[in-house]
Amino acid sequence: MRYLDEFRDPVLAQGILRRIRQTVTRPWRLMEVCGGQTHSIVRNGIDQLLPDRIELIHGPGCPVCVTPLSTIDTALEIAARDNVAFMTYADMLRVPGSSADLSSLKAMGADVRVVASPLEAVSLAESLSGKEIVFLAIGFETTAPASAMAVLQAERRKLNNLSLLVAHVLIPPAMAALLQAEDNRVDAYLAAGHVCTITGMTPYENLVARYRVPVVVTGFEPVDLLAGILSAVQQLESGQCRVDNQYARAVSTEGNTSARAAVERVFEITDREWRGMGVIPSSGLQLRSEYSHFDAERRFGIERRETRSSSRCISGEILRGLRKPTACPEFGIACTPTTPLGATMVSSEGACAAYFKYHRTHAEDKSGEAQP
């Protein structure tokens, strides 16, 4: 298939791998920011094919994983109310809150619906005028424009029964926060290609200028990922740092200006808590005051409270790239996709889910070799 097969070409991939092996002389740690990239890396076995000197660390780019527990609890509180139809993306259904998850609430009779686009919430609000329609708006720069469009359309159609629980977060501030941290392990970033389709390259130029780390805008197929890794290693080995676009078929320098304009019209930047990472300055979006009548927390009079994640779950360290999923004593034992202790095991973008799904054979093969 065009635009897919050529980026999965094994011959091309092996060629880039050879060049990576020829280029690398020292140990480097590259963080792929996006959970979709983590899954592609583990699913295709790219981490197994790289020279030992290159360590891929998995970043916080899983919107489901970084949504704080307090937001999940708020969602559960709203979804449990009578006369509410609660809508969100499918990934959120099984993320455990303090006491339950949306899927179990749905099984008990709550009106919880899965959508592929927030515009479905607008249509539902129009057709069910007697019911409160609430959309849990999560995700990065990629999903925020659709949330903004939903608000703008609801405004145009004068709908007063739609509100949003907004948990949108922004990737570049999180990348900066990781570099500022004392325990930073990142030598270079593979930036999330789809986020860059919206943001363009400018935020990353600023990041490179300030922190002197290479940032390579990278896609999701094996050839994309290997080309991104090669570019990052070439820069590191030659002491350079710049923004390199290895996903030019989708990402332009200026990004999607009309999507950004819609987001800027509806939302403003605010400090936001990330699960496992604490509050990151200027890393979230909230509704501007002129659209605050669409704010679900305000509409339902909900106050955010303190919540504590399971003390057995190390997803915070995993989201910061400090530990690998297999380093968790609960991994694959108490914590599996059927019985997740934290969001990184639930989400289709989560690093723990990726390791559980694809990596066990590798581990077994290794242990098999050690004990013939």
Place this chain on the structure above:
Amino acid sequence: MSANEKKSTHGSCPLPFNHSDVIRLSHGAGGQMTSNLIRDVILRHFGNPILDKLGDSAELHVQNRRLAFTTDSFVVNPLFFPGGNIGDLAVNGTVNDLAVSGARALYLSIGFIIEEGLAVGEFDTIVETMQRAAGAAGVTIVTGDTKVVDHGKGDKIFINTSGIGVFDHDFILDPRHVEPSDVVIVSGPIGNHGIAVLSKREGFSFGTDVVSDTAPLGGLTEALLRACGNRLRVMRDPTRGGIAASLNEFAERAQVEIELDETSLPIDPPVAGACELLGIDPLHVANEGKLVVIVAAELAEEALAALRELEIGREACVIGRVGGKRAPGRVVLRTLLGVRRVVDPPVGEQLPRIC
């Protein structure tokens, strides 16, 4: 079945679940949660030597005759989708469960649960489709039942079908007969039914319409039995849970490893594209007119030739092999880049990812 599963099959053990748990959609999705529910509740109460085999059909011995008996319920939404509707699905589903157990399907029963408000015209279309499907599969619908429930108490129409078939041979198909070096064959491109239904339900379009593959498999299974005899180890129609669920079951029962080759998986481009977009593994997507079989290596060519002789088996191909004991009970995929990764059965229902 693993040792753990065996332990809790029959009534003596304490309740393996929490009584305040509720049934969720994932319990019906054909993955791990379905297996748990069957093991922890259904087999705990119903367990008997015939049921415990959990084959596609129960094998019954009646007056020296070997019979196959099976049942299936259909709750698909939407009722009509590209390539079929709930009617032909309900006939083919049961006919195929009989066929893959090695039997020739003969008679069906039909049970309708209809929600008040369903258009009579739609019902007529569904019934007409069922009669046509029964004719194509060579079965007769001999008994049935119709119930109507209040508006809001059903989802337009649910259909249950049960079927009886006979064995025309003495071969025993059983995943436990699978041996190292056996070959895994699929009768054509995978994932079309699941993607056709999902696209219609969610209003997605992927350039060309993906069409359900719903079809009776009796022709294929009989051709395979003729060509391979008792060196045909086992057959399945990989519906819920897809190829991954069927092959994991084989690997588990036979305690062998099954290794698939990613480059040889037959997937139509629109299905591959849709799976990419939705973040779904095509190995997890339901099929309604495909056969996945394991045959002895020396019979692989004969099996392929037998399948390809029929139109619906024209694209049959080898997708993998039964490996050694490196990871018994496990299905692995050799990826395009030559690395091995595990292929699990799906955990719950297939959820499209958000980005």
